[in-house]
Amino acid sequence: MSALVIDSVSKNFGGVQALTDVSFSIAPGERRLIIGPNGAGKTTLFNMLSGAFPVSSGQVTLFGRDITNAPPNLRANLGLARTFQITNLFPNLTVMENLILALQAQHEHAFSMFRLMRKESALFDRAQALLSQWGLSDIAGARAREISYGQQRQVDLILAMAGAPKVLLLDEPTAGLSAAEVVRVVGMIGDLPADMTVLMIEHDMDVAFDIADRIAVLHQGCLIAEGTPDEIRGHPQVTEIYLGAD
């Protein structure tokens, strides 16, 4: 069974056709990259998949379950996590508190008023372990808005993967990062569990072709090509979009 099936999804923003009849499916454990010029509809597609906006038509299926009209929180509980193109953390909370919120999302006791947060030592231990795993222990007590942009991107990524999702949507995780930070974030993505399905938007072609098992190319809201990195590299229409005609 496919991890994620996108079936003839279209999106119309009051007359602007952002996506037209996009269909493709992603196998479990696949690293799927979405590329395309600005305005191609990549982030719109992500917002359809994560449930931020409703689709105009079409269907989205997660492991055989129709999630086309499911609210974002339900999709997350079904194992679909996402990062954001524009960093979306809890700015006035510490990095540790950010992680705690990510970790306790799947616990029913998140709603409890009769426990004390500071006594949830199992959660703090897991958050600590995640931070040290990614070498960020020293910023645990800093507020998310005070850490560097590169660190914020990494925390954004950790928040999404903390709940061990089955499918992870990454919206330009390397955008705006320095060369060294790109290497770091690409390393983090490479270290994700092999059975985690990753769908990722990326502008940097080197990064995209490096990570991808398969690539989907969007242009003006349409899926114009799909295939392995080698197939995409040689695809005439893709070359035309990126390098210009003739």
Add this chain to the structure above:
Amino acid sequence: MKTTSPARMALFLAVAAALALILPYVLTPYYLGLVVKMMIFALFAMSLDLLIGFTGMASLGHAAYFGLSAYVTGLTALTLGWNVWLALPAGLMASAVAAGLFGLLALRTRGSYFLMITLALSQLMWGIAFGWRSLTGGDDGLPDVPRPRLWQGYSLTDGVSFYFFAFGLIALSGWLLYRITASPFGQCLRGIRESETRMLALGYDIWRYKFTAFVLGGLFAGLAGSLYVYYNRFVSPDYIHVARSAEVLLMVILGGAGTLIGPAVGAAIIVALENVISAYTERWVMLLGFVYVIVALFAPNGLTGLIESLRKKRAGP
């Protein structure tokens, strides 16, 4: 998370409790009454802080629950002769139900739209209290609400016993509010304040959290309102008016939203100022506006924020 050491916290609580026990015996009845008023508004402000400071929902209609509970407690005590064991819970129940119903509507919006709809809903309640003369007495209000009668023949008629009654309930509420904000639920409220979209993407059903916080805020505001009607022995549409909602909003902002203790201190300051200044001038509301401008300019994070930044400055960069 900034935490105070348990030893300092215990010391602070011990001093506060000792002070609370001594006060009735050192203050004149007039000033003791003023302290009770401060405590009631401290609870009112803390209940609003749960919405504004912790969940990021700026309500400009919080007096609706304060006033409704006051009316229900006052009316049932006056017309049905209910004692405090019935009249007070009836008020709380009414304010919680109203908060639930209003929450269903208001929580469809956020930001300034939320502010407007909470304002509109509270003014609706004000209109009912003002217009339904046969029930509420209109703008004359309901005078002669009896002081709480704990059991047959024992009413809290004197200032000291009423002080302890109010203090007990308000201290308990303050502790409950603290526990709520220090719980996983409270942490989720902060998450919602910081980023609703991220909370949704993490899998939180944020509506459920916001709705619960909204009803809890209404419930504690209702307790403050019921205590206030017993305190004043009177209730009028002023209890619900937007001016009161704005006043309690100012208490929260003056003290520092999101800290509980800040809004409680803010409430005490505003009540004290109002008391002192209205002895000299009738332009109290103008002064309130002046206070607001000063706070917005020089202490946008309230007094607790001001103290925090001064402490940081002293500690060096």
